[in-house]
Amino acid sequence: MSQGGGAAAGNGVSPGNVPVCYYGQAGRVPAALERRVRAAELFLRCAACGLAVLAAALLGADRQTRVFFSIEKEARYTDMQSLAFLVIANGIAACYSLLQGARCLVSILTGGVLISRPMAWAIFSCDQVMAYFTISAVAVAMEAAMIGKYGNTQFQWMKTCHLYKRFCAQAGGAVACAVAASLNMVGISLVSAFNLFRLYGSGKGRK
Amino acid sequence: MSQGGGAAAGNGVSPGNVPVCYYGQAGRVPAALERRVRAAELFLRCAACGLAVLAAALLGADRQTRVFFSIEKEARYTDMQSLAFLVIANGIAACYSLLQGARCLVSILTGGVLISRPMAWAIFSCDQVMAYFTISAVAVAMEAAMIGKYGNTQFQWMKTCHLYKRFCAQAGGAVACAVAASLNMVGISLVSAFNLFRLYGSGKGRK
Numbered sequence A, B: 001m002s003q004g005g006g007a008a009a010g011n012g013v014s015p016g017n018v019p020v021c022y023y024g025q026a027g028r029v030p031a032a033l034e035r036r037v038r039a040a041e042l043f044l045r046c047a048a049c050g051l052a053v054l055a056a057a058l059l060g061a062d063r064q065t066r067v068f069f070s071i072e073k074e075a076r077y078t079d080m081q082s083l084a085f086l087v088i089a090n091g092i093a094a095c096y097s098l099l100q101g102a103r104c105l106v107s108i109l110t111g112g113v114l115i116s117r118p119m120a121w122a123i124f125s126c127d128q129v130m131a132y133f134t135i136s137a138v139a140v141a142m143e144a145a146m147i148g149k150y151g152n153t154q155f156q157w158m159k160t161c162h163l164y165k166r167f168c169a170q171a172g173g174a175v176a177c178a179v180a181a182s183l184n185m186v187g188i189s190l191v192s193a194f195n196l197f198r199l200y201g202s203g204k205g206r207k
Helices: A006-011 A031-060 A081-110 A117-150 A165-200 B006-011 B031-060 B081-110 B117-150 B165-200
Strands: A063-068 A071-076 B063-068 B071-076
Touching: A031 A081, A031 A165, A063 A165, A081 A117, A081 A165, A117 A165, A117 B117, A117 B165, A165 B117, A165 B165, B031 B081, B031 B165, B063 B165, B081 B117, B081 B165, B117 B165
Parallel strands: none
Antiparallel strands: A063 A071, B063 B071
16 A cells, blocks of 8 residues: 555554554554654755755855955855855755655645655655765864864964954854754654654565 | 564564554564664674774874974874864763663563663664764864865965874874764664664554
8 A cells, every 4th residue: 555545544553452454554653643744844844945045045145355454355155165065065955855845745735655665765865864964064064163263272273253253153144054954854864764664663564 | 562582573574465463563573684683783883882982092092292493292182172072972972882782782682672662762862862973073073184184275274284194194093983983873873763663663562
């Protein structure tokens, strides 16, 4: 059974001490839980997309020009590899979340329920990679931001944020959005783990 | 049913088009898969522990003294906050993996099978946090290592690895061990996700 409405889904887990599970019904959960999971997934994917776009846009538009002894210097996100990496990571995360959000919306509108293991494995794998990828990008950007703000006296890495205050403030806002986006990606990876591994409950699931 | 041997576990998923799932058997998988999952979990936890200890030890013992214009300077992991963070993260990961590995070993020796949802949720949550924590620590250390190796001309952050070659080489080895340890932690988080969410398959599981 590859599709099923909420009421039908409830049958496989009806109360009683000896529920009968028919072949192919593995992974089915109560209808109310199913609806909540799918709504949560759609919300998380939309939120992740919006936050990732906001983070990339804030960083992409971030620039500040200062004059030091008649020499003009402009700070941009491309001056720091970690910020460029964060922009790219958030761009990829936004595109990915948009596509997956569309799939999720179509699935809800058509009443389809994910049940095949290969598809669940594919979505789960991509979600896991994206979650670790975005978390890593945020961690890298935060490390560079910390060096920019506090410097490192031992290795003579000077503070730069007191020179480019507005640039650093806007970059900080972008990093905050990226943190929120990556937390959404973590939430999404939990939902897809639930959608995959419940197929391995008792019963055989669809091969 | 909170405990069960491999043979018993196989009963709940015996071949046939209409397998009967008794109350409390949710989350049961074929005996061969159950054994493989438990062996994989034990191996991953032991490997993560060993690699995290190695990474922390390599970094903790890493120091190099150089003389610049009669001034002696010593490079240590404490000079860079990101490396100190990596040592702490790997220390925590090693202790955690040791405790969880011991629990896993006891579970295998006594023939117990994890089935209660609260315990599976607790282990899953801790494993998820540790996986993201160690991945973040590695990402942060790699960013600092990149700045140390290549510098940043725009913000006048000078290269330091050509001054402390031996220190950087050993730190690189430690980061490689930390990367391997964090990948093990990711693998562990997948196993615990499997152990948790299969309890949400068809059938009601133990509340």
